[in-house]
Amino acid sequence: MFLDIIRRYKSEFSLILTVAFCLISMFSQAKVLSDAAKSGTRVLDFFTGTLTAIGSDITSLVDSYRSYDALKLERDALRYEIKEMKNLRLKIAQLDAENSELRNQLGLTLPEDYPYLQAEIISQDPDNWFRTIIINKGSEDGVEPHMPVIAIQAEKSTETEEKNGSQISNVKLVQGVIGKIVQVNKKSARILPIVDQYSRLGVKVKKTAYWALLIGRNPYKEKPLLEYLSLSCLLRPGDEIVTSGGDGIFPKGLPIGLVDNFIERGANYQKAEIRPLIDMQRLDYVFVIQKKPETEKLEFEPLGADTIKSP
Amino acid sequence: MIIDKIVIAAAVIISYFIQASVEFFKLGEIKPDFLLILTVFFGIFRGDFTGLWIGFFGGLLQDMNIGGLDVYEGGKAQYFLGIHALPKTIIGYITGKLAKGINKDSNFIIFIIILSLSLLKGFLIFFLVAIFHGNIAAKALFTIALPEAIYNAVIGIFWFRMLKWAIPHIDIEVKQF
Numbered sequence: 418m419f420l421d422i423i424r425r426y427k428s429e430f431s432l433i434l435t436v437a438f439c440l441i442s443m444f445s446q447a448k449v450l451s452d453a454a455k456s457g458t459r460v461l462d463f464f465t466g467t468l469t470a471i472g473s474d475i476t477s478l479v480d481s482y483r484s485y486d487a488l489k490l491e492r493d494a495l496r497y498e499i500k501e502m503k504n505l506r507l508k509i510a511q512l513d514a515e516n517s518e519l520r521n522q523l524g525l526t527l528p529e530d531y532p533y534l535q536a537e538i539i540s541q542d543p544d545n546w547f548r549t550i551i552i553n554k555g556s557e558d559g560v561e562p563h564m565p566v567i568a569i570q571a572e573k574s575t576e577t578e579e580k581n582g583s584q585i586s587n588v589k590l591v592q593g594v595i596g597k598i599v600q601v602n603k604k605s606a607r608i609l610p611i612v613d614q615y616s617r618l619g620v621k622v623k624k625t626a627y628w629a630l631l632i633g634r635n636p637y638k639e640k641p642l643l644e645y646l647s648l649s650c651l652l653r654p655g656d657e658i659v660t661s662g663g664d665g666i667f668p669k670g671l672p673i674g675l676v677d678n679f680i681e682r683g684a685n686y687q688k689a690e691i692r693p694l695i696d697m698q699r700l701d702y703v704f705v706i707q708k709k710p711e712t713e714k715l716e717f718e719p720l721g722a723d724t725i726k727s728p
Numbered sequence: 729m730i731i732d733k734i735v736i737a738a739a740v741i742i743s744y745f746i747q748a749s750v751e752f753f754k755l756g757e758i759k760p761d762f763l764l765i766l767t768v769f770f771g772i773f774r775g776d777f778t779g780l781w782i783g784f785f786g787g788l789l790q791d792m793n794i795g796g797l798d799v800y801e802g803g804k805a806q807y808f809l810g811i812h813a814l815p816k817t818i819i820g821y822i823t824g825k826l827a828k829g830i831n832k833d834s835n836f837i838i839f840i841i842i843l844s845l846s847l848l849k850g851f852l853i854f855f856l857v858a859i860f861h862g863n864i865a866a867k868a869l870f871t872i873a874l875p876e877a878i879y880n881a882v883i884g885i886f887w888f889r890m891l892k893w894a895i896p897h898i899d900i901e902v903k904q905f
Binding site for chain 2: 427428431432435436438439440442443444539540541542544545546549551638639698
């Protein structure tokens with residue numbers, strides 16, 4: 418009887434079920450469901466990893482039964498490979514030095530205090546309403562939550578020559594902050610872009626060193642907003658905004674963007690729209706700076722008569 | 729029919745992949761919603777039941793791709809499950825109900841259906857974002873929802889033909905449940 422009713426109204430039952438699921442997950446902010454979704458990914462990763470490990474074990478078992486001659490051949494091959502690897506290491510060191518030199522010449526110096534990792538973007542913006550970026554490097558490659566992510570991009574500019582009025586196209590490379598890692602799986606990681614409405618970033622105006630907060634606004638607006646900037650700072654369109662380093666996540670002085678035309682002076686602070694240096698729509702590769710967040714607590718004693726001791 | 733379900737699952741996954749990873753179809757800052765087109769396609773040819781479930785699972789895949797809320801402890805990202813799944817489920821259901829008795833081969837009808845349902849999706853997402861997600865400006869309806877709807881409708885005409893070519897047995901009614 419009950420089954421007959423379900424069969425007859427299966428679409429309506431399905432609709433109620435799915436709509437209820439969506440509403441409950443949104444009302445409850447989907448904490449439990451999010452964990453379940455993440456666990457699902459972990460389970461898949463676990464099975465993939467296990468199958469790979471079993472495959473390697475079988476291969477090594479078969480290898481151990483090989484004849485002595487085969488082992489000898491393998492040893493010779495490995496010796497040759499070691500020699501090749503040594504040469505390769507030398508070559509890598511040379512290329513690394515050359516790469517640093519070229520970067521210096523172009524003015525694109527990645528932070529040298531921290532190692533960095535190049536990653537490819539494997540998924541971006543599944544919908545027009547949200548900005549989300551997923552890269553192909555994960556915990557196995559040393560990526561951890563809160564690691565800063567930057568990118569280098571070619572920017573085309575057209576200049577008109579004064580003498581004959583002809584236009585010349587220039588291509589220059591720009592470097593800028595993309596966001597930070599917020600979720601890490603074994604072989605992938607998710608970036609929270611600076612334009613996202615949940616992004617908060619400690620920044621400063623490069624020319625005056627005044628500190629402020631950069632707040633992402635997507636999907637409300639594409640350009641992030643510079644907030645809590647002191648009225649003493651004379652802000653002009655085109656001023657460069659860099660990381661302050663005060664949030665403990667981003668290294669100091671990484672370029673972020675330029676002040677756009679919208680500048681508003683309030684009663685206590687001023688705010689401005691920032692045009693990110695990197696066009697998020699044209700991203701292919703990014704660099705993950707392998708810097709761990711400085712979360713050390715500042716355990717100062719409260720100021721008082723006893724705090725300040727005489728020498 | 730297991731093969732039928734495999735075909736549907738493959739269509740959802742391929743559409744999701746095209747949606748999330750292929751930038752070829754991007755026009756300015758707008759890209760078409762292939763999962764919505766797929767939902768409408770199955771809603772029209774297979775009815776409300778198939779349409780709503782495809783919409784639901786397709787939307788869930790998109791929701792799982794959107795993390796963002798940064799929880800400092802443990803560096804977890806919060807998923808917003810439902811923000812795409814709910815509109816697409818409703819669209820799948822409505823399409824199935826609307827599709828009875830329409831000329832499924834008419835490009836004009838396909839265009840109008842996708843256009844109106846894409847606009848409905850835009851409105852639903854707008855309100856869901858406003859209620860559950862945070863700030864959003866009404867301007868987004870004109871800068872995101874409207875261009876996306878028009879683009880979906882144009883691409884939809886070609887995509888429908890391609891899907892019909894890829895899934896030739898789509899017209900055959902399948903007894904479900």
